[in-house]
Amino acid sequence: MAFDSLSEKLQNVFKNLRGKGRLSEADVKAALKEVKMALLEADVNFKVVKQFVKSVEERAIGQDVMNGLNPGQMVIKIVNEEMVSLMGSETVEIAFRPGKELTVIMMVGLQGAGKTTTTAKLAGKFKSKGKKTLLAACDIYRPAAIEQLKINGEKQGVPVFEMGDKVRPSEIAKAAMEEAKRTECNVLIIDTAGRLHIDEEMMAELIEIKEACSVFQTILVVDAMTGQDAVNVSSTFDDKIGIDGVILTKLDGDTRGGAALSIRAVTGKPILYAGMGEKLSDLEQFYPDRMASRILGMGDVLSLIEKAQENIDEEKARQLEQKMRKNEFDFEMYLDSMSQMKKMGGLSSIMGMMPGMMGGMGGMAKGKMPDIDTDAAEKQMARTEAIIYSMTPKERQNPNLLNPSRKIRIAKGAGVDIADVNRLIKQFEQMKKMMKQMGGFGKKGKRGLFKGLPF
Template identity: 60%
Template sequence: MAFEGLAERLQGTLNKIRGKGKVSEADVKEMMREVRFALLEADVNFKVVKEFITSVKERAVGQEVLKSLTPGQQVIKVVNEELTALMGGEQSKIAVANKPPTIVMMAGLQGAGKTTTTAKLANHLRKKHNRKPLMVAADIYRPAAIKQLETLGKQLDIPVFSMGDQVSPVEITKNALAKAKEEHHDYVLIDTAGRLHVDEDLMKELDDIKALADPDEILLVVDAMTGQDAVNVAESFNERLGITGIVLTKLDGDTRGGAALSVKAVTGTPIKFAGMGEKVDALEPFYPDRMASRILGMGDVLTLIEKAQTNVDEAKAKELERKMRTNELTFDDFLEQLEQVKSMGPLDELLGMLPGAGKMKGMKNIQVDDKQLVHVEAIVKSMTKAEKQDPAIINSSRRRRIAKGSGTSVQEVNRLIKQFSEMKKMMKQMTGMQKGKGKKKGGFKLPFM
């Protein structure tokens, strides 16, 4: 996650105050000094940091906090609420025009991922909102931009309107809008040109497209990895175009994350979406409260549930539960579950959504290597049908054959078989606990139920 360094520092700072029975103004002052350093180090705008610290301090030293039964937790609650407010307070949804189509103008500099984000947004609108989008290839300057959008459109089975690179973007937009009305599209996403930097020619062209299309949304795509520069770019575009929303790309990268914490406060424009990977479905609505919780180590269970609902087959999950209860779990089931978990996203990101995961024993320094899953998958696929059904028959010669067939070592094969056996034992214990407590209120439940 983009905020990994910031999250670690903030959680470490807040943990010092969390369990205190009594908190003084001096404690709060010391904590806020460390929070200030953490935010500045994360490349958050210094004016934003100053205002944030002032707001938190004013609330945290109030009598209702310092004299409460759990002052440490109350201070953390204040930090969480102010962090949420800093990023926009509540989710800002994409506009819906009273009379279709809803016109969305996509803007941004080259390299921010604008064209890819246009396709991701079209895919999101179709899958999550059952819309019928039309993408418009109006970037006639960047080599292969039109081809890239057409390729993505073909991959997603979403139509792309293009007229080549010899027609003006304004003319392309005009014809695209006519086409959208004719074919009853309810969203039109215009992929406009970008530049390496903000210049007058770019802004004049965007002004002309805006004047013609009268867009319901002007979404600015900015690269979260550029830190404070992303905020400066957003400010420039906002002053000229009056942007209505921001899409932060590469928020899954190893970056300091200052852009996400600064951009709303500096521009007054909400972050509407976040790009969380390269796949066409790796675009998520931006929830300030959920992001604040993740930064503070409180997890993000709602997003985790939504990912599970989207990617996990309910019927298969129920069948898996039955097999776990009767101790019939096989390597085929294991492989199926592995595929479903992989489709939810990187494992370290999923673990980060679990409340308190960072404080769990052994979790803090865990490095989840998604490539390791490829090895696991190869090992299981190198087994015969009989071996997958009954791992007990896998003797030493079979293990050597499986290792050779999967391009792994015998040690890796041994380790997986042992882990699978231990997992089955653990699941048997868990289902036993559930059977004993299932009728009681608050009884133990399986993790995926």
């Protein structure tokens, strides 16, 4: 995940601060020197780092902090607040024209940033909010770009307007606008062509499209993995054609994350969304306060809850909870629980939002938790699924049927050793016992411990 290295370094700094009963000015300056180095290594813009450290130092070296009951915690609080301010303080939404007026959005960016996929992701977001959207395929240069948009548009249930690769992009955009009006769409998203680097020809084409279609919002898509280059690209695009906001892609990758902490401060333009994976659903609203919490190892529980609300079948979750309380948990339910987790982005996505998880961003708030190998855990989940799918429906619903001969058959079907099957069954029985004990709380009128959990 992005920011892992930065989070770990900051957690170590904060751990040292917490360990001191009182802080001297030298303590604060030494800690901020480490913070400065960690931010620079994360590829945060040098000028941004300098101003950030200066702001924190001015606030931290004061009587209220130095003589407070918990000065270490106060410094951490100040770092968190300044980091939120750095990324924009408030969440910014993409603006729409009032009423039923057509809003034209132009997506721009360099080739390879994930612009076409992000365009389809954004269309899906708008559709879920009740917007009738049309996509326009104006990348006539890159092989298969039009087909890619059509395939992704179909997956999202959003129509795509295209005129092939022999018509000028501005003409396609103009015709798409007429089609959007004819079909009473209220949003038109134009996918434009990128280049390997910024050139005058590309900028001239974008200006031509912008003038032909009365573009209301120009959204720049940048690859977070390119670090400071992403910030430089943002500045150049804003200078040449003017942008209204930025979408960062590949923020789930092995990136130092400096772009997320620099773009707003350098360009003055807000980060609107963050791409957190390759699936068409992996586009998250950018919340500066939540991102700061994740960077500082405090987790992002609110995003985790929202992800659960979006992806979990409430009725199925309710049925699972009732069966758990009655101790009727079986392997069919086990499969359902894993399916729900997959819908939320898998184990690594969930762990990334949990406070203090090293599998996500940062260490434990107090002390340090051992690293969790989410890749190994995901592979183990896949093996578990294979074993359960090798059972018959009756065996899944009644695990008591699993005698030695059935276990051998299941192991062969799943391509695993018999020991793996036995281990799973043993874990399953232990889980049932635990659930039976916890289910007792529900009978006493207390809130069920499993209520609302993503199973």
